[in-house]
Amino acid sequence: MxxxxxxxxxxxxxxxxxxxxxxxxxxxxxxxxxxxxxxxxxxxxxxxxxxxxxxxxxxxxxxxxxxxxxxxxxxxxxxxxxxxxxxxxxxxxxxxxxxxxxxxxxxxxxxxxxxxxxxxxxxxxxxxxxxxxxxxxxxxxxxxxxxxxxxxxxxxxxxxxxxxxxxxxxxxxxxxxxxxxxxxxxxxxGFSVVFQWLQAHVRFLASALWGAFCPIGVVAGMDKAVFAINMNYMNSVGYDNLFCPGALAANAAVGGSALAVGVLAKRGETRELSLSAGVTAVLGITEPALYGVCLEFGRPLIGASIGGAIGAVFGAFVDLKQYSWAGPGLMTSPTYISADGNMTNFFLCLATIALSAAAGFVATYVMSRRDAAKIYG
Structure with a gap:
């Protein structure tokens, strides 16, 4: 009072x-x-x-x-x-x-x-x-x-x-x-209408933000909450051309970022962990790379966000769509094949994975190469 x-x-x-x-x-x-x-x-x-x-x-x-x-x-x-x-x-x-x-x-x-x-x-x-x-x-x-x-x-x-x-x-x-x-x-x-509006008017910005944020969101435990919105959107329109492609790019970028650490690291334990975690992240299982590499060293997380943003923007540019839900990664890429069997979208999915992984790798490598021995051992 x-x-x-x-x-x-x-x-x-x-x-x-x-x-x-x-x-x-x-x-x-x-x-x-x-x-x-x-x-x-x-x-x-x-x-x-x-x-x-x-x-x-x-x-x-x-x-x-x-x-x-x-x-x-x-x-x-x-x-x-x-x-x-x-x-x-x-x-x-x-x-x-x-x-x-x-x-x-x-x-x-x-x-x-x-x-x-x-x-x-x-x-x-x-x-x-x-x-x-x-x-x-x-x-x-x-x-x-x-x-x-x-x-x-x-x-x-x-x-x-x-x-x-x-x-x-x-x-x-x-x-x-x-x-x-x-x-x-x-x-x-209403959520579906909002995201359709975002896709129509600020698609590249929305995709870039989601691709960059996704690795951090997984660490913060927000991925399952976003999944709820994602499923509602997919059920409404029959596909997803924002959340799933962005998460696909982010996972691949996390993998590329971890692989860069594996290439730069001299210490055997760090090198082995980063290389194996990088491969599994590209396949779709990001937890080892996120918690064992990206959070452990910091810079790889930034590199993954950069790579995720680049890959997500590419996915938006080519109108990449996922037609049925599965965890984002190379192993689940068949979910990007359209029901009529057209393979164009599937090949764009593979291109998104490759570009995102490469962008995450390059970003982390460039940020870390000068003092890699000090950071990664």
Whole structure:
């Protein structure tokens, strides 16, 4: 309280710390929820890529039983992803995971998913197709968790075993269908519109910033949060020509940067680690190179950011697209083959990898060559 005006003072430091703390909690929730679900996206994306190769180049009949079955497997993973996300989010928030999965199942049930003319006590339910969506379930489960924990505190323990799940769902489902689900759907659509606008008006800038930031974002643990936006965008337009190509360039640049350290280093241990980590990063596994080389020495991280920006701008220039999701790297490059079997985009993917790795290598080499012995041993 100000002694002269009598007005309540706002502690700006505490407000800032509170906002940062809230941001960290949101990031932790997103990464903790998305992380366990990523293998579904990886598996389904790679199956789609291999089916494209089989039907376009290996003579497989697109109407054969084998192709139909595995195409069903791949599409099922994307279609029913709200169920897996619901389970993972509920588990992260300390709620019975089955309730989160049940919420996802409810959104996908035929009489609810995309249905018109529904109402709850006279209040109309907005028709939303929830299959393949991300944000509606990610908004719904936190509300479910609040309801669950509140009821658990006030409900007698003797009744919790059979009544707690029922009461939680009875309260949660109407709120999700009337408010949180439509809001999440509209927000997701809005995100896609924003990124389409960025692609149309400031594409090279957006790509350069993302390619440069991506290695740092992985270190900061923000990659899974961005993945959420990425998947929403890909589900909306059928491909990704910003996030995935930028991450592909960044991973290759991290690999090239680590390889430069391997070439410059004289100490056997550093040399071996950098060379092996560089190769695995180009293939798509960046953690050894990021944590063992880039963060350890600093300059390679800068070189990786430079290489990532250059590669991402090239990807934007050639309109590189990834058609099904898989972790960015050389091993998953078949996901850049278009459904009609046209290989142009695939070769542009390989060119992006090569350019990014070379740019990361050169940037790190130039920055480090004069005092390489002092830095890397």
């Amino acid at each position: 100000d002694e002269y005006t009598g007005e309540k003072r706002v502690n700006r430091t505490s407000v800032g710390e509170s906002l940062r703390g809230s941001g960290r909690k949101v990031m932790d929730f997103l990464s903790g929820t998305v992380g366990p679900v990523i293998p579904i996206y990886m598996c389904c994306g790679m199956i789609m890529a291999f089916l494209t190769i089989c039907t376009a180049f290996l003579g497989f009949d697109a109407n054969s039983g084998v192709v139909k079955i595995f195409n069903g497997v791949a599409n099922a993973g994307f279609y029913f992803i709200p169920i897996a996300l619901g389970w993972s989010a509920a588990d992260k928030l300390g709620v019975q995971p089955a309730l989160g999965a049940l919420l996802g199942m409810s959104l996908l049930y035929s009489t609810i998913n995309g249905a018109h003319g529904l109402d709850i006590f006279g209040i109309p339910v907005y028709a939303v197709s929830y299959n393949g969506t991300f944000l509606p379930i990610m908004l719904g489960v936190p509300f479910l968790a609040v309801v669950f924990h509140l009821l658990k505190r006030i409900m007698p323990k003797a009744m919790q075993g059979f009544l707690l799940p029922v009461a939680t769902m009875i309260i949660t489902v109407p709120v999700v269908l009337l408010a949180l689900g439509p809001v999440g759907y509209v927000a997701g659509t």
